[in-house]
Amino acid sequence: MIYKTTLLMKQSVTHDVLRFVVARPEGFTFEPGQGVDLAIDADGWREQARPFTPTSLAQDKVLEFTIKIYAAHSGVTRALAELQPGAALTISGPWGTIRYQGPGVFIAGGAGITPFLAIVRHLRGEGRLHGHGLIFANKTPADVICEKELRAAFGAHANFLVDCDAGPGFETGRVDEALLKRRIANWDQHFYVCGPPPFNDAVMVTLRRLGAQPDALIFEQ
Numbered sequence: 001m002i003y004k005t006t007l008l009m010k011q012s013v014t015h016d017v018l019r020f021v022v023a024r025p026e027g028f029t030f031e032p033g034q035g036v037d038l039a040i041d042a043d044g045w046r047e048q049a050r051p052f053t054p055t056s057l058a059q060d061k062v063l064e065f066t067i068k069i070y071a072a073h074s075g076v077t078r079a080l081a082e083l084q085p086g087a088a089l090t091i092s093g094p095w096g097t098i099r100y101q102g103p104g105v106f107i108a109g110g111a112g113i114t115p116f117l118a119i120v121r122h123l124r125g126e127g128r129l130h131g132h133g134l135i136f137a138n139k140t141p142a143d144v145i146c147e148k149e150l151r152a153a154f155g156a157h158a159n160f161l162v163d164c165d166a167g168p169g170f171e172t173g174r175v176d177e178a179l180l181k182r183r184i185a186n187w188d189q190h191f192y193v194c195g196p197p198p199f200n201d202a203v204m205v206t207l208r209r210l211g212a213q214p215d216a217l218i219f220e221q
């Protein structure tokens with residue numbers, strides 16, 4: 001099923017991430033964490049759908065997407081960044097394997113936070129986020145998507161990692177074995193993993209080695 005929709009507004013989130021608010025097509029529903037194939041409904045772009053994740057609440061009257069723009073590359077994200085309100089878009093029905101399965105730790109790299117934004121907003125809205133943790137890796141503090149919101153949501157259970165030495169509130173380094181051993185006390189919980197493919201591969205191997213249950217690992221398959 002392909003739904004037609006319209007861009008209502010776009011707004012800056014970070015230096016290279018934009019929030020797109022689009023009309024919610026009639027009959028469109030999704031579960032937090034699922035993605036859709038989104039395309040610009042214009043000649044030359046219609047066939048070039050790309051996967052993105054609604055970051056709004058499932059019951060909201062509009063849909064929000066939080067999208068990292070690759071400005072140096074003539075792809076769909078650069079074209080999306082140039083759109084003005086009123087532009088026509090299409091979205092597919094929702095798909096994907098990332099869904100909330102129970103309490104655990106969200107481990108994200110960069111724009112991989114988007115499915116977890118949807119899940120975290122949903123859990124927070126229902127007062128059920130307590131006891132969950134966040135490990136969020138980025139290159140620099142300026143790259144962190146929705147930092148204030150995530151700090152408020154997770155409190156002391158939010159861990160922000162960056163590649164550089166960034167001062168208070170940030171840890172320097174990668175999501176490696178040493179970091180996971182330091183930050184995770186309970187291995188009998190769910191681990192939600194989303195980031196670039198090399199990030200996912202490395203984190204999942206390490207989680208398994210440290211004792212995470214294979215069926216408690218949730219990632220895009």
Ligand SMILES: Cc1cc2nc3c(=O)[nH]c(=O)nc-3n(C[C@H](O)[C@H](O)[C@H](O)COP(=O)(O)OP(=O)(O)OC[C@H]3O[C@@H](n4cnc5c(N)ncnc54)[C@H](O)[C@@H]3O)c2cc1C
Pocket residue numbers: 035050051052053054065066067068069070072073074075076077078096111114115220
């Ligand atoms: C299920 C799922 C959900 C997703 N949800 C989101 C989301 O909510 N938000 C989000 O920001 N992303 C999301 N992504 C990633 C998103 O789909 C890609 O970033 C997007 O498809 C890139 O489209 P593009 O046409 O701009 O780049 P493409 O032309 O498709 O290029 C793909 C990749 O090329 C790389 N690239 C960058 N610059 C260059 C260059 N100069 N030359 C060549 N390659 C370059 C980038 O790493 C880019 O990812 C999701 C992916 C999946 C699988």
